[in-house]
Structure formats: C-alpha cells, structure tokens
Amino acid sequence: MLIWGWTKMLEIKDLHVSYGGIQALRGVSLNVPDDKIVTLIGANGAGKSTLMRTISGLVKAQSGSILWNGQELLGKPIDQIVASGIAMSPEGRRVFADLTVVENLKIGAYLRKDKAETEKDLEWVYSLFPRLKERSWQSAGTLSGGEQQMLAVGRALMAKPKLIMMDEPSLGLAPLVVRDIFEIIRQINRQGVSILLIEQNANMALKVADSAYVMETGCITLSGAGKDLLNNEAVKKAYLGT
Ligand code: ATP
Numbered sequence: 574m575l576i577w578g579w580t581k582m583l584e585i586k587d588l589h590v591s592y593g594g595i596q597a598l599r600g601v602s603l604n605v606p607d608d609k610i611v612t613l614i615g616a617n618g619a620g621k622s623t624l625m626r627t628i629s630g631l632v633k634a635q636s637g638s639i640l641w642n643g644q645e646l647l648g649k650p651i652d653q654i655v656a657s658g659i660a661m662s663p664e665g666r667r668v669f670a671d672l673t674v675v676e677n678l679k680i681g682a683y684l685r686k687d688k689a690e691t692e693k694d695l696e697w698v699y700s701l702f703p704r705l706k707e708r709s710w711q712s713a714g715t716l717s718g719g720e721q722q723m724l725a726v727g728r729a730l731m732a733k734p735k736l737i738m739m740d741e742p743s744l745g746l747a748p749l750v751v752r753d754i755f756e757i758i759r760q761i762n763r764q765g766v767s768i769l770l771i772e773q774n775a776n777m778a779l780k781v782a783d784s785a786y787v788m789e790t791g792c793i794t795l796s797g798a799g800k801d802l803l804n805n806e807a808v809k810k811a812y813l814g815t
C-alpha cells in the first residue's frame with residue numbers, strides 16, 4: 574500500500590459513474606496518501622464534484638472500487654462514511670442560513686458522542702477561524718462569502734475527519750481571503766488531516782499540494798507532484814493561463 578513511498582489511505586480504482594445517460598466518471602483511479610494534500614484540477618463539468626460526491630456516498634457508482642484504509646466504501650450509507658473519518662466541505666458553501674454559526678458547527682459533529690472532545694474541537698475550529706468565534710451567535714446567512722466558506726470548512730472539521738474533501742473553497746473570494754483559506758488548508762494538514770482539494774485556482778492548489786491530478790471529461794489525464802504539474806507545459810497552457 575505504498576505510493577511514492579507514502580501510505581495510501583484512500584485508494585480509488587477504475588471508478589465509473591453515470592447520471593442517466595451521461596457518463597460523468599469513466600474509469601477514474603486516484604490515491605490520497607496519509608497526511609498529504611492532494612488536489613484535483615479540471616475544467617467545469619470534468620467530473621470533479623461527482624468524484625467527491627461518490628466518495629461521500631451521495632452518488633452511486635456503476636463499477637469500480639473506493640478503498641478507505643483497505644475497506645470498501647461503495648454501497649455504505651453516508652453516515653457510516655462520515656463516521657469512518659471522511660468529511661466534505663461542499664461547493665457553494667451550503668451553510669444553514671437561518672442557524673447561527675455555532676449551531677452550524679455543532680451540526681458537523683452530529684454523529685459524535687464524545688461531548689468533551691467535541692467542545693475541544695469547537696475551540697480548535699475557533700482557533701483556526703477566530704472570525705467564526707467573534708460571530709458565533711450571528712446567523713450564518715448574514716456572514717460574508719469568505720466567512721461562510723470558513724464556516725463550511727469548520728463544520729466539516731467538527732466531524733473530526735481523518736480526510737477532509739473541499740470542493741472549490743476559494744470560489745468567488747477576494748485574493749486576500751483566498752490566501753487565508755490556503756494558509757488554513759496548510760495548517761489543517763499540519764495537524765494530521767489529509768486533504769482532497771478541488772480547485773479552479775490551479776496555481777494556488779498546485780503550490781500547496783503534495784500530489785495532483787488533472788481530470789478531463791471524466792478521466793484522469795495527468796498526475797504527479799504538485800510542483801511538477803505547476804511546471805508542466807500542458808497544465809500551464811490549459812489551467813494556469815501562462
Ligand atoms: P464544476 O467545476 O463546474 O463544478 P465538475 O468538474 O465538478 O464541474 P461535475 O459537477 O462532477 O463536474 O459534473 C460532471 C458531469 O456530470 C457534467 O456533465 C454535469 O452536467 C453532469 N452532472 C452532474 N451532476 C448531475 C446530476 N445530478 N444529474 C445529471 N447530470 C449531472
């Protein structure tokens with residue numbers, strides 16, 4: 574179970590997913606090693622969100638395999654997948670607008686029974702995002718875009734995941750806020766959480782990633798170390814605008 578000398582935690586093999594007649598994933602294989610940041614880049618509609626939604630159990634696969642520490646995840650219910658240590662921060666933030674910040678965060682921990690640990694993790698999330706602590710009693714719908722994004726990531730962290738999947742965390746945010754979000758991604762990873770990151774901001778994503786995959790129309794077309802893809806001519810032309 575070693576890839577580039579790293580232990581594989583999430584191992585996806587030959588995954589096929591379709592929505593009715595639309596083949597969204599056509600034999601995707603990808604690995605997320607222990608304690609690493611892996612990014613998935615690709616154009617709109619390439620199938621990136623579908624891959625995350627399939628790992629989370631929200632979308633059913635036709636065939637293939639998703640091994641999580643050697644256990645098959647396909648066919649497992651969503652709550653079991655979350656309880657096994659995988660959490661997702663979805664695209665578009667999707668916070669509960671009418672609930673407060675702290676209520677949103679506690680929803681992330683709904684499967685946990687360890688109350689004392691949960692309180693500690695709430696403080697951990699507040700230490701990562703002091704802005705959320707200041708605004709804990711504010712309703713989530715009144716937060717700025719960047720704050721809502723932080724809340725979505727914080728909510729996923731409240732599940733105490735070993736792997737967090739983030740779908741476009743920087744989408745629509747101002748450059749300074751994007752920089753903050755990427756710094757927090759590094760911090761979360763340093764604390765032992767593996768990260769699968771979908772990003773349109775390929776430049777930032779490849780800089781932060783240990784390894785990276787490029788997806789085109791449902792297939793992985795390129796993979797390698799983040800820094801290598803940053804210097805790859807085809808990637809530069811298609812995704813970095815250089
Ligand atoms: P984006 O960056 O725009 O979010 P993506 O790479 O995440 O794109 P997906 O959202 O996974 O791509 O979509 C892959 C393909 O599957 C697209 O052709 C999309 O139209 C289609 N698709 C996604 N969700 C559904 C659905 N619920 N029903 C039918 N087709 C879908």
